[in-house]
Amino acid sequence: MSEQVEAMDTPSCDSCGTVCSPAPHRPKNPVDKVVVGFFSLVCFSMSVLLAALITAATLMRYVFQADLYGYEEWVKLFAFWLYFCGAGYGAFNKSHVSADLVTAYIPEGGFKRFLAFLKDLVTFAVTCLFLYYGYEFFMFGFRGPLGTGIALPMTTIWRIPLWTSYLAITLGLFFMAWYFGVALLQSAKALLKGEKA
Amino acid sequence: MIYVALLVLMACLVIGVPVPVSFMASAAWLIFFGGPDGMGYEPSQLLPYGFTQMNSVSLIAIAMFIMAGGIMERGKIGEKLIDMVDVFVGHVRGGLGVVGTISCAVFGSISGAACATLSCIGTIMFPRLQAGGYPRGHAAALMSNASLLGLLIPPNATLIIFAWISGQSILACFLSTVMPGIVTTTLICLVNMYLLRGNEQVLVAHKRTSEEKWNLFKERGRKAIPALMLPVIVLGGIYGGVMTTTEASAVAVLYSIPVALFVYKGTNWKGLWDVVIESAVTTGVIMVMLYSVSMLSRLYVLEDLPNKMLFLFQSVSENRWVIMAMINVFLVIMGMLMDDISVVVLTTPIMMPIIMQLGFNPIHYAAVLGVNTALGCITPPAAPVLYLGGRLGKAPINEMMKPALAFMLLCWLPVLLFTAYVPKLVLFLPHVILDVPW
Amino acid sequence: AELTLKFAGQYPADHPGTKLMQAVAKEIGQKTKGRIEIKVFPGNQLGDYTLVYEELIRGTIDMSLTSVPSQFDPRLELMYINGYVTGYDSAKKAFNPNGWLFKKMDELNSRLGVKLLGFYVEGMIGTGTTKPAKDPLNPKVNKGILCRVPNMDVYKLGAEAQGYRTVTIPYADVYQSMQTGVCDGVNGFATTAALTALGDVLKYWYATNYSMECINFMMSKKTWDKIKPADQKIVAEALTRATMKSIDEAKALDEQSMKAMEKKGIKVFRYSEAQLVPIAKAVAASWPKLEGKMTKELISEFRKNLAPK
Numbered sequence: 001m002s003e004q005v006e007a008m009d010t011p012s013c014d015s016c017g018t019v020c021s022p023a024p025h026r027p028k029n030p031v032d033k034v035v036v037g038f039f040s041l042v043c044f045s046m047s048v049l050l051a052a053l054i055t056a057a058t059l060m061r062y063v064f065q066a067d068l069y070g071y072e073e074w075v076k077l078f079a080f081w082l083y084f085c086g087a088g089y090g091a092f093n094k095s096h097v098s099a100d101l102v103t104a105y106i107p108e109g110g111f112k113r114f115l116a117f118l119k120d121l122v123t124f125a126v127t128c129l130f131l132y133y134g135y136e137f138f139m140f141g142f143r144g145p146l147g148t149g150i151a152l153p154m155t156t157i158w159r160i161p162l163w164t165s166y167l168a169i170t171l172g173l174f175f176m177a178w179y180f181g182v183a184l185l186q187s188a189k190a191l192l193k194g195e196k197a
Numbered sequence: 198m199i200y201v202a203l204l205v206l207m208a209c210l211v212i213g214v215p216v217p218v219s220f221m222a223s224a225a226w227l228i229f230f231g232g233p234d235g236m237g238y239e240p241s242q243l244l245p246y247g248f249t250q251m252n253s254v255s256l257i258a259i260a261m262f263i264m265a266g267g268i269m270e271r272g273k274i275g276e277k278l279i280d281m282v283d284v285f286v287g288h289v290r291g292g293l294g295v296v297g298t299i300s301c302a303v304f305g306s307i308s309g310a311a312c313a314t315l316s317c318i319g320t321i322m323f324p325r326l327q328a329g330g331y332p333r334g335h336a337a338a339l340m341s342n343a344s345l346l347g348l349l350i351p352p353n354a355t356l357i358i359f360a361w362i363s364g365q366s367i368l369a370c371f372l373s374t375v376m377p378g379i380v381t382t383t384l385i386c387l388v389n390m391y392l393l394r395g396n397e398q399v400l401v402a403h404k405r406t407s408e409e410k411w412n413l414f415k416e417r418g419r420k421a422i423p424a425l426m427l428p429v430i431v432l433g434g435i436y437g438g439v440m441t442t443t444e445a446s447a448v449a450v451l452y453s454i455p456v457a458l459f460v461y462k463g464t465n466w467k468g469l470w471d472v473v474i475e476s477a478v479t480t481g482v483i484m485v486m487l488y489s490v491s492m493l494s495r496l497y498v499l500e501d502l503p504n505k506m507l508f509l510f511q512s513v514s515e516n517r518w519v520i521m522a523m524i525n526v527f528l529v530i531m532g533m534l535m536d537d538i539s540v541v542v543l544t545t546p547i548m549m550p551i552i553m554q555l556g557f558n559p560i561h562y563a564a565v566l567g568v569n570t571a572l573g574c575i576t577p578p579a580a581p582v583l584y585l586g587g588r589l590g591k592a593p594i595n596e597m598m599k600p601a602l603a604f605m606l607l608c609w610l611p612v613l614l615f616t617a618y619v620p621k622l623v624l625f626l627p628h629v630i631l632d633v634p635w
Numbered sequence: 636a637e638l639t640l641k642f643a644g645q646y647p648a649d650h651p652g653t654k655l656m657q658a659v660a661k662e663i664g665q666k667t668k669g670r671i672e673i674k675v676f677p678g679n680q681l682g683d684y685t686l687v688y689e690e691l692i693r694g695t696i697d698m699s700l701t702s703v704p705s706q707f708d709p710r711l712e713l714m715y716i717n718g719y720v721t722g723y724d725s726a727k728k729a730f731n732p733n734g735w736l737f738k739k740m741d742e743l744n745s746r747l748g749v750k751l752l753g754f755y756v757e758g759m760i761g762t763g764t765t766k767p768a769k770d771p772l773n774p775k776v777n778k779g780i781l782c783r784v785p786n787m788d789v790y791k792l793g794a795e796a797q798g799y800r801t802v803t804i805p806y807a808d809v810y811q812s813m814q815t816g817v818c819d820g821v822n823g824f825a826t827t828a829a830l831t832a833l834g835d836v837l838k839y840w841y842a843t844n845y846s847m848e849c850i851n852f853m854m855s856k857k858t859w860d861k862i863k864p865a866d867q868k869i870v871a872e873a874l875t876r877a878t879m880k881s882i883d884e885a886k887a888l889d890e891q892s893m894k895a896m897e898k899k900g901i902k903v904f905r906y907s908e909a910q911l912v913p914i915a916k917a918v919a920a921s922w923p924k925l926e927g928k929m930t931k932e933l934i935s936e937f938r939k940n941l942a943p944k
């Protein structure tokens with residue numbers, strides 16, 4: 001968007017809640033660079049791999065009269081990595097959908113800063129709770145139902161351990177909590193100093 | 198307790214907590230204080246439950262259709278489509294608006310989302326509309342409305358999600374919004390011409406002879422063919438029994454890459470990388486929403502929310518057509534508060550048992566939901582497509598309000614009524630093509 | 636009651652399987668003179684079969700009538716192997732609680748902390764198609780059908796042994812794929828399930844009974860150990876009777892479903908147990924291919940005990 005358009009009095013698109021593919025932000029500090037670089041690499045390779053694998057299965061059926069047997073087990077695994085690295089990136093990017101009525105309709109001031117802080121606090125706390133559930137979920141898959149490392153849950157055909165998918169979910173939740181935490185620090189600072197976040 | 202959980206959800210949404218986290222917050226409330234005895238629920242089952250729900254191949258179609266639409270948008274195919282449509286309708290008063298509307302409908306058969314349609318067709322149409330003397334508020338409102346056709350013409354992400362949650366056929370759901378989509382296209386064109394009647398500023402292109410038309414058609418049609426092949430491959434492949442929906446979506450991605458890179462040369466490898474990442478982020482954002490809502494809706498069902506809602510509706514009236522009106526009002530209000538995907542994921546698990554109990558055809562309801570969620574994208578306060586239209590069309594919101602309201606009253610209200618109360622219109626195509634019972 | 640048990644089921648509330656759960660709960664309640672009270676939760680209310688199985692391991696659900704997931708141990712697919720029954724009478728023999736299969740399945744479940752109490756047979760599995768299969772009783776003839784199989788080795792091998800070309804399509808896409816013609820047949824559907832899920836698209840139903848839809852009555856080991864020996868006996872006997880009852884009911888239900896299919900215009904082919912032996916033998920010949928995941932010892936023991944004669 002050009003400067004001129006930014007200045008218009010329309011509420012901004014990403015503040016009103018939408019899934020509009022906003023352009024990715026560029027990371028500045030080295031930690032973000034590594035994390036975002038990892039997300040980008042996973043997202044890109046998983047997307048291409050998924051498209052290629054599913055198309056290949058379709059072609060196999062017609063051209064070679066064969067079944068790419070059990071390929072959906074891989075496809076689903078790749079899909080979870082795509083979903084949750086995309087979601088992690090989304091948290092860095094602040095592109096998670098919100099029906100942000102406060103930003104659009106409440107005037108600047110202490111009350112608005114307080115609400116922004118409250119929003120970030122709730123967001124961070126709830127994500128941390130689910131991150132904890134996610135960690136337990138992952139450990140269940142990683143150590144098995146008896147906690148002894150035997151009888152790990154796996155897929156039926158390729159026997160892929162399911163914790164490989166669970167890990168994507170837990171990692172996604174971890175980075176969501178991380179970036180929501182960063183946002184909380186910023187809004188807390190803004191609240192204390194009384195300036196615009 | 199369920200009412201407090203709903204209150205928690207609403208409060209979180211209003212202060213701007215991201216939608217998936219709002220869902221989790223409401224679920225967290227029930228985990229601690231829900232259940233028949235107020236002792237809460239076992240949390241260790243929630244993530245595994247969401248996992249088994251999400252562990253589905255058909256959801257991958259959403260990711261693939263978003264990516265294919267993004268690549269085609271970046272590949273600058275909009276211009277070719279618009280030039281092609283212009284051959285047929287460019288010469289009447291308000292014809293340029295008609296060109297934009299129909300182009301949105303055509304692009305809708307490639308893309309599954311309204312924003313992609315708006316940014317693809319809108320970016321090219323706005324300068325042309327401005328040059329054609331259209332008031333900027335009118336132009337922005339028109340294109341915002343027209344881009345919603347991307348949500349009615351298949352493929353369509355919201356209906357894939359609906360089909361996935363409700364266990365209905367994706368194919369039948371896709372077909373259900375086609376007739377409402379055609380009616381909407383016609384009404385948008387008519388309302389556009391009606392609003393511009395007697396506006397001397399709007400230029401009219403000179404009439405073309407049939408020979409000129411034919412030559413233009415040949416020239417521009419050739420350029421548009423690679424883009425138009427995509428819906429042929431996707432929809433033809435699905436309905437012709439060549440591929441499943443997910444397979445078609447993956448083929449669409451692999452097809453759109455060379456078209457964008459080499460045929461239209463609209464982007465390069467760097468641009469391709471960017472658009473794939475952007476689509477992945479969009480997908481991730483949607484999927485986290487689906488994950489959290491599948492956990493939440495499980496708790497809502499355990500709390501018997503659908504029956505409580507139905508009871509509430511029935512306390513107003515026992516007549517199922519009156520309840521249908523209440524359902525529509527409910528969906529419109531939800532649409533004002535949230536974006537399209539959130540409305541579908543949140544309301545479907547609650548509404549489907551009600552729809553079945555009242556004896557409505559679930560495919561009919563798919564169309565009702567489809568039209569309502571489309572409308573929800575332009576109803577303030579949460580009106581993402583309207584705001585995007587304002588930004589792209591460089592129009593302040595107050596100039597857009599009057600024409601936007603005209604479109605809502607003269608176009609969307611009739612379409613809503615048609616869709617809700619003439620089920621035959623909705624079910625015609627699903628019945629003829631897929632034998633879906635009336 | 637001394638013990639109140641949560642009994643999880645996967646069938647809807649009006650399904651015969653759920654009614655049987657309720658009857659079992661009532662019988663156990665009466666015979667233990669109220670010492671054990673059982674609460675039935677049908678329709679996946681407590682989660683799907685994988686989740687329920689996890690909770691049986693943990694002891695947070697006490698009993699279930701659910702499918703056995705193979706995700707914790709591939710050998711649990713044992714009972715889904717195709718070709719070891721040809722009809723209801725051979726099913727009664729194979730599923731007897733004193734038989735080899737029951738003891739083996741109990742042993743495998745026990746390793747994970749789950750006690751097997753009985754089987755529930757929902758019905759026989761056949762092949763449904765949208766175009767006629769060539770020579771359906773002769774396994775050597777290519778049937779000319781692209782057949783969808785569930786994502787499990789046992790079904791793929793079973794279908795291929797009978798002369799079908801196979802494709803694995805996700806369950807959610809099966810109806811659409813049959814309707815548009817992505818595939819022409821399905822394997823792995825029990826008669827009633829085929830009628831409910833695919834009744835509108837099927838044209839032919841071959842009641843080849845090469846397999847049956849069978850799920851398990853199970854109890855958490857933790858719960859089982861809390862029950863007094865005398866009451867354990869009451870529970871075990873009640874579920875043995877339920878197993879046999881389910882097989883009788885399955886026979887009636889399958890016939891009822893096939894009549895309903897015929898009413899819908901689906902052409903139904905019924906065969907005698909003797910006619911089906913060549914198919915069963917051909918399917919059994921494919922069993923060694925399961926050794927990779929299910930171990931050689933287990934498969935050879937299985938063949939010794941259950942191969943069709």
Ligand code: NA
Pocket residue numbers: 304305306307308309310346347348349350351352353
């Ligand atoms: Na579309």
Ligand code: NA
Pocket residue numbers: 532533534535536572573574575576577578579580581
């Ligand atoms: Na809205």
